[in-house]
Amino acid sequence: MLELQNVSKHFSGIPAVDDVSFSARPGEVTGYLGPNGSGKSTTMKMITGLIEMTSGQILFRGKPIQEDLIAYKRRMGYVPEEPYLYNHLSGAEYLTMIAQLRGLPAKQSSDCIDGLLRLLSLYDDRHASISGYSKGMRQKVLIAAALQHNPELILLDEPFSGLDVGSALVLRSLIQELAARGKVVLFSSHELDTVERVCSHIVILHRGKLVADDSIERLRALMELPTLEAIFSQLAVEQDTDSMARQIADLIHA
Amino acid sequence: MHNALRELIGRLPLQFRILYRQFLLRVVDLEALSIQADVVGFLGQFAGVLIMVSMIYAFRAFIYVWDPTAPAATLLSSAWSAEQSLIATMMLVIGLFAVISWDATFPDRRDVMVLSPLPVTARTVLAAKVAASAALLGLAVLALNIASGIAWPLVLGITKGGILGALQSCAAYWFTMIAASAFLYCSVLTIQGFTALLLPRRIFLRLSAVLQLAAFALFLGMYFLQPSLTTPAAMAAPENQWLLACSPSFWFFALFNQLNGSLPSELAWLAWRAWIGLGAVVCGAAASLLLCYLRTMKRTVEEPDLMPGVRGSHWTPCFGSPLQTAIVLFSVRTLMRSRQHRVAYAFYLALVFAIALSWLSSELSSTAPAPLPMDFIVSTFLMMSFAVAGLRSVFSLPISLTANWVLRTTQLCSSEKYIDATRRALLFFAVVPAWLLSALLSLAFRPFGLVAAHLAVLALVGCILAELALIGFYKVPFTCSYLPGKANAQVVFWGFLIVFAPLALVGAEIEQGALGPPARFICMLTVLATSAVGLWAFNRHQAQSAILYFEELPEEIITTLGLMSYQPSRK
Secondary structure (H helix, E strand, O other): OOOEEEEEEEOOOOEEEEEEEEOOOOOOEEEEEEOOOOOHHHHHHHHOOOOOOOEEEEEEEEEEHHHHHHHHHEEEEEEOOOOOOOOOHHHHHHHHHHHHOOOHHHHHHHHHHHHHHHHHHHEEEEEEEEOOHHHHHHHHHHHHHOOOOOOOEEEOOOOOOOOHHHHHHHHHHHHHHHHHHEEEEEEOOOOOOHHHOOOOOOEEEEEOOOEEEEHHHHHHHHOOOOOOOHHHHHOOOOOOOHHHEEEEEEEEHO | OOHHHHHHHHHHHHHHHHHHHHHHHHHOOOOOOOOOOHHHHHHHHHEEEEEHHHHHHHHHHHHOOOOOOOOOOHHHHHHHHHHHHHHHHHHHHHHHHHHHOOOOOOOOOHHHHHHHOOOOHHHHHHHHHHHHHHHHHHHHHHHHHHOHHHHHHHHHHHHHHHHHHHHHHHHHHHHHHHHHHHHHHHHHHHHHHHHHHOHHHHHHHHHHHHHHHHHHHHHHHHHHHHOOOOHHHHOOOHHHHEEEEEEEEHHHHHHHHHHOOOOOOHHHHHHHHHHHHHHHHHHHHHHHHHHHHHHHHHHHHHHHOOOOOOOOOOOOOOOOOHHHHHHHHHHHHHHHHHHHHHHHHHHHHHHHHHHHHHHHHHHOOOOOOOOOOOHHHHHHHHHHHHHHHHHHHHOOOOHHHHHHHHHOOOOOOOOOHHHHHHHHHHHHHHHHHHHHHHHHOOOOHOOOHHHHHHHHHHHHHHHHHHHHHHOOOOOOOOOOOOOOOOOOOOHHHHHHHHHHHHHHHHHHHHHHHOOOOHHHHHHHHHHHHHHHHHHHHHHHHHHHHHHOOOOOOOOOOOOOOOOOOOOOOOO
């Protein structure tokens, strides 16, 4: 189980994430939602160990991750929000480099990479430079790199970004399948329909603070709202969206 | 004056001014610079280096004029030597500028994708690009001649014909320098432009990288290998006619003397070559640029930069553990595929080859094997130094700072292992090539025993240099920048020149003394081996407690204006 206990992150004294506590359990997909700038990606980066938290602690399987960060990294797979890759490498070279850095056995990783490339429809382009890949192809490379070592904890920050419909459906099923196999999956996205279909547990962040942490069913019942979109709008959207749209149209029309 | 200039600039179309400013800073590859780099400061420092070179040439002019005892023939020889050297240096600087700003004048995919949907004509883009390149070219010409461009024309003109002669020399000098620069830059543009027009885009992109390196080697090779012909007899010698006919720096030397009124009539054909060459390449560059903007802008969008590769395999050479193999392969792929890294490393390698060729050309031209000379020892030490220092500095150029997250999330081994992998990359791609080149050149010398002894010393020196380069380098190659905008280019340039050359000389003298008696040689080898092992142990010890450093884009810092706490006073 992944647990965040009173985690905060301040930039120049200003809280980006403020006293956030929740847990993600094995066997379920935890959706992590929030508007832009709410602190989702900052939390993800703290969970991966990329940035240090200002206070609080993050536990995986009951142990603080900083206690043995290397052992923790071995068991974690991460798909970041932005598909930043080494563009001068080919897809196959990139995945091989990640496997080598993770110390995976050569034969096993080679078979796994071939299989992932085939299943993600990247096999024909495996020797082309990543700089020539579309956004969706880059996203697939990130997904393959995050999964090739069979991690126990999977962190997905906007994993559907740039994927076509077919690939998105495959990924949706894959996330559920991985959770069913006992992985801890933390999934951040703005696509509320997908989150509603995939996740059993929802955490909503607003202005760096936790505003909801429960199952979708319980949230629906508690708030007496029919959809996740309605719940999210009530908890985390402050503007009158229709009015704002009208104002923008008026502004460009003037 | 300032207001008039501002008014003149203000009359230029707004689109042109905006694009010109953008392209001006993009002529130098910004990706090679650090995230904190100050581009203007960086260019200013390079201008400073050129101004220093100009001052040295100017100083030579005063030495020339204040030697009253020198006969006329010696004065002529000195003047010709200086003129040829100034023109060759000018052409080298412009050549290097053309290589560094490769493709900068032509529309790239980013320009086309960003500017095509906007109401900006191709003509405006072309004008802004040409103006940006010309401005930087002008800055380089000005900086390199700021002192020498006054001192030499004065000296040459006054000795020839008083004040009027000096004015004529000054005009001839500046026209020649600008013409030589334009000739070289336009030659590169013509070749690039017509290659882009004739070839499919993806083949052009691949060939362009090869052409860039070839141009680099050509400019440096010409500069270091071309002899100076400083007497009328040498100019008239039949064996030098081919060189004169092929070398543009001699054409422009003749052009300067023609404009200055000091050209011997038998060399007039060289000056005409300069005029014809200049006209041809200016027309060629203009035509190729126009055609590129009219034709290839569309092709840039239609034709992909890269096609799916069909070749390749999962087989990879082994460089030790999987981690070491990953880091070494990452390094070699970056060096081979990234344009700025390739060019930067090629610069150092070109220096290595230039040293090898220029110092050894006389020894290698002799048919009989020669005894091991001092020059050979010095040149091999210099080659090794430049190779190691060059690769170490190229390691500090980042390839993609934003992609470093992957190395951080996969950092499953201690820093020591990563630093060990970096050491291997340094040994494989700097020490081994420099040593092999030295070994190849050493075949010209005898006795083999002494040559082998020197190669053993060189190998140890290479290991010591590699360990010295690794002190404090707790990084994976190409993941951090050395802040070129912050580094003092003046100090680095002159320090490099002043430190390495005397050290190589001293080292060579010590080695030559120790190569004779076996006891002294063994003693020297022991000292070197102990130093290498000591440095290796020191670096390993330091690496055990080191924290691997990855430079990334700075964290977003929320800046507040402090207005929340401000309470307006109520009256």
